[in-house]
Amino acid sequence: MLEVLLSWAVIFLTTYGVGEGGARILHRHLPASPALASRITPKLVLGLVVLTVYSEFFSLFAGVGALCHLLVIGGLVVFLLRSKALRGAYRHCFSQFRDILKTHTGLVLLAIVLIIAFYSSRGTFHTDTGIYHAAAIRFIERCGVIKGLANLQLHYGYNSAYLVLCAFFSYAWLPGIGANAGGTLALHTLTGFLACFASCYAALGLRHWKAHRLHLADAARIALLLYVLTNACGLMSPATDYGTLLFSHLLLCFWLDVVEERAEKGTAGDRRLRDNSYGYLCVLALFLVSMKLSAAAMVLLVLYPLVRLIRTRRGKAVLAFLLLGFVSFVPFLIRNVILSGWLFYPFEAIDLFSVPWKVPVAYSLVDSAQIKVWGRCLYDITKVDLPMREWIPVWWDGQYDYDQMLLYALMASVPMSVIDLLLLRKNRIRLRDHLDAVLLAISLYVSVGVWFVTAPFVRYGLAFLLTTPLLSVSLFFSLLRGKRSFWKAPGIYIPKSQNFLLGVLG
Numbered sequence: 001m002l003e004v005l006l007s008w009a010v011i012f013l014t015t016y017g018v019g020e021g022g023a024r025i026l027h028r029h030l031p032a033s034p035a036l037a038s039r040i041t042p043k044l045v046l047g048l049v050v051l052t053v054y055s056e057f058f059s060l061f062a063g064v065g066a067l068c069h070l071l072v073i074g075g076l077v078v079f080l081l082r083s084k085a086l087r088g089a090y091r092h093c094f095s096q097f098r099d100i101l102k103t104h105t106g107l108v109l110l111a112i113v114l115i116i117a118f119y120s121s122r123g124t125f126h127t128d129t130g131i132y133h134a135a136a137i138r139f140i141e142r143c144g145v146i147k148g149l150a151n152l153q154l155h156y157g158y159n160s161a162y163l164v165l166c167a168f169f170s171y172a173w174l175p176g177i178g179a180n181a182g183g184t185l186a187l188h189t190l191t192g193f194l195a196c197f198a199s200c201y202a203a204l205g206l207r208h209w210k211a212h213r214l215h216l217a218d219a220a221r222i223a224l225l226l227y228v229l230t231n232a233c234g235l236m237s238p239a240t241d242y243g244t245l246l247f248s249h250l251l252l253c254f255w256l257d258v259v260e261e262r263a264e265k266g267t268a269g270d271r272r273l274r275d276n277s278y279g280y281l282c283v284l285a286l287f288l289v290s291m292k293l294s295a296a297a298m299v300l301l302v303l304y305p306l307v308r309l310i311r312t313r314r315g316k317a318v319l320a321f322l323l324l325g326f327v328s329f330v331p332f333l334i335r336n337v338i339l340s341g342w343l344f345y346p347f348e349a350i351d352l353f354s355v356p357w358k359v360p361v362a363y364s365l366v367d368s369a370q371i372k373v374w375g376r377c378l379y380d381i382t383k384v385d386l387p388m389r390e391w392i393p394v395w396w397d398g399q400y401d402y403d404q405m406l407l408y409a410l411m412a413s414v415p416m417s418v419i420d421l422l423l424l425r426k427n428r429i430r431l432r433d434h435l436d437a438v439l440l441a442i443s444l445y446v447s448v449g450v451w452f453v454t455a456p457f458v459r460y461g462l463a464f465l466l467t468t469p470l471l472s473v474s475l476f477f478s479l480l481r482g483k484r485s486f487w488k489a490p491g492i493y494i495p496k497s498q499n500f501l502l503g504v505l506g
Contacts (some may be wrong), residue, residue: 019047056331059144120192126239149359157340162243290332375455
């Protein structure tokens, strides 16, 4: 456990420095709103994204080992010595930690850190970690990217940027003690670190829930905490599911933070900052796809800032965000082609390359069929074309009670969303004035739909399955705020007056 805490401290110092430096460069030209610009967590996420993309590019030429890591550490030391602003940012960050630890909130956050560190030091490895995650990380550490590696085992074609980031922070290169340098050390504590700072961020945000107007971001934070709680035993595993979904939860929280900020301030002078913030978050959404293709539908969020920036004639900003998205995504595509010969594997619809090491299309078809039938609890690729009415009952019976409860909540969110629309109409709130929140809701439902028709493993879609029902409920109660026609039962709010429902439906 002490080893976990020490590794987290090093990861934090590295990631925060990179994120702070990156934020200062980006915000100098494209300033963001306070919801992103003035908080520690978005800077940590930016640091992790920058380190991931850097490591992906580095892996194209060499292993992600000592040289890759020491270049970052050396650059940070140089900037610390030369930049008074960066040193001040570190001091301000530590002073915030010190002030929080003196409060009751600090005790709660300390408990969160220790509990997650405990589970990150012992628990169970994800099944796929033993199959290919750990081995893929070792290949990345030693060799970077290997041409045609997917032909050795098809799972190596499931290229994930998260595994490259895990390789960067495994410290297997440490002389004498690292697994690649004469020892046995190979740390896999990054998932626990992600869960730890994400949980602290969510808990801190919920501390001020009474001051929030809409509680949409609060719903996303609760979903994040539920995800960490239900997956605590697996946090010691460098699993792509965990990394992708933790980043997805943070993306949803950040987006709704900006939505809440707009609802509370509502000043025209902040529009450029908000548009820039949404632009940055859309780059993060595209980056998520490089972690796992199951997050692809979140790219729909790009539509909102793109339309906003075009309508306000900010062509330079559009080009800047397109460039950021390209830089963050192109190393993933290059690694895909080198590993498997496919731009996306296993996805045969886009067939652009004819290279000698290309995984045969027949193997790719079998692999993609296996993903579908296992997700549908069929376990037989000959049943991949079964109609939906036949495989849904089998799939439903294969779910645990907890999963079925979660799916019931998701189904209940659909009529709840219809009621929300009726309440919005009754309160004369126009949807076109809140397209940022509407597009997020649409993206969530599309993500759920894509998850369901492709590979409905509940663990693949937990970020969307948890957040969607909570958002519909939180919006419902936000619209009813101040009405005295409701009474409270344990966990249930029931209208006392039929006149209210008649008024909504009328």
